[in-house]
Amino acid sequence: MPELPEVETVRVGLETHLVGRVITSVDVAHPRAVRRHAGGEPDLVGRLTGKAVTGVRRRGKYLWIDVSDATDRAALVVHLGMSGQMLIARGGAPDHTHLRVRALLDDENELRFVDQRTFGGWHLDDYTVDAYAPAGMPAADVPVSVAHIATDPFDPAFDVERVVNRMRAKHSEIKRVLLDQTVISGVGNIYADEALWRARLHGARIAETISRKKLRELIEAVTVVMAEALKVGGTSFDALYVNVNGQSGYFERSLNAYGRAGELCRRCGAIMRRESFMNRSSFYCPRCQRRPSDVESRG
């Protein structure tokens, strides 16, 4: 599933292929892919057509393509959801099975949005002032629909102490807090489990009961885990096909927690467990990552 490292890999690829290009036409193959665009499909197509790409940016798992013409500028906001892919294909190449949106470019290539499970989509948005811009730095702009998303650990404006403060204010399980994109962005189920394992924290621990020091360790773990994934994700990048969906080394990545139920903890040798949580799976080591009740009983 695309989390920050996968989305960043896509962003870099899109930047290479799209900046300077003009979108000559847009075709929506599945209306659900543009459901978040307020003005509806015709508005999206009309406003996007003829615009040039000036940049590709990202915050957390949100990606946006800056587009403009002589009189109008906007952000084409892209969320990959669970299975979204942004592909650059030769014009006229056979359609992909789950093609949702196609944008023709002025270099005879096509930008394609392919998404099996249709949780992702495109919408065109205006900009607003970035509330996360640090004082003294020029106030960057962000798409209105991304303004509520917190910075991610790779953002120059990322502020560890601010995140620790927000976590400490939460009477909620720490894994839920890690997945809350308004606290820290970019983390999904897989890297949440990896970071919790690395920081030796059980996901059910209540955030406000965890020490500031431990929360800093957790944020550091998130950063390291995602940085390592990004390193791998960036290597097998095909020149023509911008592939998101994990194929770029995703499964070759060595995971220490996610998917390892029944296997031995690589740190202590205990048998890893799987639990259901928030309608999804959580993987952890019962010895390294003590359940809240165990922690409390020890004082």
Added chain:
DNA sequence: CAGAGATCCTGCAAGC
């Protein structure tokens, strides 16, 4: 208002 849980969606895999 904050937190918890349901919901959307499709393809694959497991089980009867």
Added chain:
DNA sequence: TGCTTGCAGGATCTCT
């Protein structure tokens, strides 16, 4: 063999 059921999960909506 063929059907049903469960599972995967990011973001948003609804309910408490």
